[in-house]
Amino acid sequence: MRVGVLALQGAFAVHRRRLAELDVEAPAVRTVAQLAEVDALVVPGGESTTMSRLLATNGLFDPVAERIEAGMPVLGTCAGMILCATEVLDARPDQVPFGVIDLTVRRNGYGRQLASFEADLDVAGLDEPFRAVFIRAPKVERVGADVEVLAEHDGVPVLLRRRGCTVAAFHPELTPDGRVHRLFVESIEQR
Numbered sequence: 001m002r003v004g005v006l007a008l009q010g011a012f013a014v015h016r017r018r019l020a021e022l023d024v025e026a027p028a029v030r031t032v033a034q035l036a037e038v039d040a041l042v043v044p045g046g047e048s049t050t051m052s053r054l055l056a057t058n059g060l061f062d063p064v065a066e067r068i069e070a071g072m073p074v075l076g077t078c079a080g081m082i083l084c085a086t087e088v089l090d091a092r093p094d095q096v097p098f099g100v101i102d103l104t105v106r107r108n109g110y111g112r113q114l115a116s117f118e119a120d121l122d123v124a125g126l127d128e129p130f131r132a133v134f135i136r137a138p139k140v141e142r143v144g145a146d147v148e149v150l151a152e153h154d155g156v157p158v159l160l161r162r163r164g165c166t167v168a169a170f171h172p173e174l175t176p177d178g179r180v181h182r183l184f185v186e187s188i189e190q191r
Contacts, residue, residue, distance in 0.1 A: 001188065003075075004029035004038030006064075008054040010046020010079060014173040018181045032063045040164075040188050041067070045078030045135070045171050048107060052083065052095045061096070068100050073164035073191070075184045081167040082107060082138050089141065101162045102144025105169075109139020121151040121170075123159060126179055132158065132170035140169065150183075164191065 005015045007028035019026035019042070026042075029035050041064065043051075055061040068074050076084035085097050087104040110117070113136055120129035130151070140157045143149060150166075151159035158169040159180070166187065172180035 001025070001040070001185070002027060002038045003040045003042060003185065003188075004035065005042040006044060006051075006060075006080075008058065008060075009051050010044040011077075011171060011173055012042075012044045015042045015044050015077075015181075018173050018178045019185070021178050022182055022185055024185055030058070032059060035060065035063055035067065038072075040073040040075070040184075042184075043074060043076040043080030043083050044173070045080060048079035048082040048088075048138075049092045049095050051079055052092075052097075055083075065098050068098055068165070071164060073184070073188045074100065074166075075181075076101075076165070076167040077173065078135065078137055078169065078171055081105060081169055084165055084167050085138075086144070087142070101160065101165045101167055102147055103140055103160065103167070104142035105138040105140055107138055108136050109141070109169075110134055110137045112136060119153050121153060121158065123151040123180070123183070124148075125150070125183055130172070130177060130179060131175050132168075132172070133174040134158075134170045135174075137169045161187065164188070
């Protein structure tokens with residue numbers, strides 16, 4: 001299995017390391033040709049408006065959207081959650097999400113950089129809490145009926161899944177704990 005990591009902007013290098021630690025091949029994806037060679041895709045955290053623009057200017061938005069629509073599994077973290085949602089509040093007018101998971105999210109919903117925090121999360125499928133890092137995190141304001149909530153923080157969903165799409169409001173790659181990545185890989189293997 002090859003899980004590509006979108007490598008236009010953001011925390012892509014750390015995602016690649018976490019996947020490699022799980023013995024998963026994780027090539028960088030910057031072109032349509034590289035996208036064609038992967039079975040799944042990680043859309044990392046970073047700056048969602050910048051990533052949206054880079055996807056468009058690099059000719060990747062439509063090919064990524066088509067692959068996801070055709071069933072390619074995707075893990076979106078922080079900005080990746082924003083790009084996967086159906087509705088984004090406080091987005092730039094030219095920012096277009098993939099719309100793959102029925103969520104309404106608010107950009108920087110927990111506040112700016114100074115409001116960043118860490119929290120222990122009880123995650124469905126994990127025996128022990130996961131220490132999550134929230135940096136200018138999106139906040140989920142609405143969850144569609146067919147979306148499974150895997151973890152919450154203070155009653156707000158922060159890790160969710162719908163079919164092949166898993167999204168996190170936090171940065172699972174910024175801890176040495178690879179269990180969220182493992183859950184994603186296992187969800188692909190079970191398909």
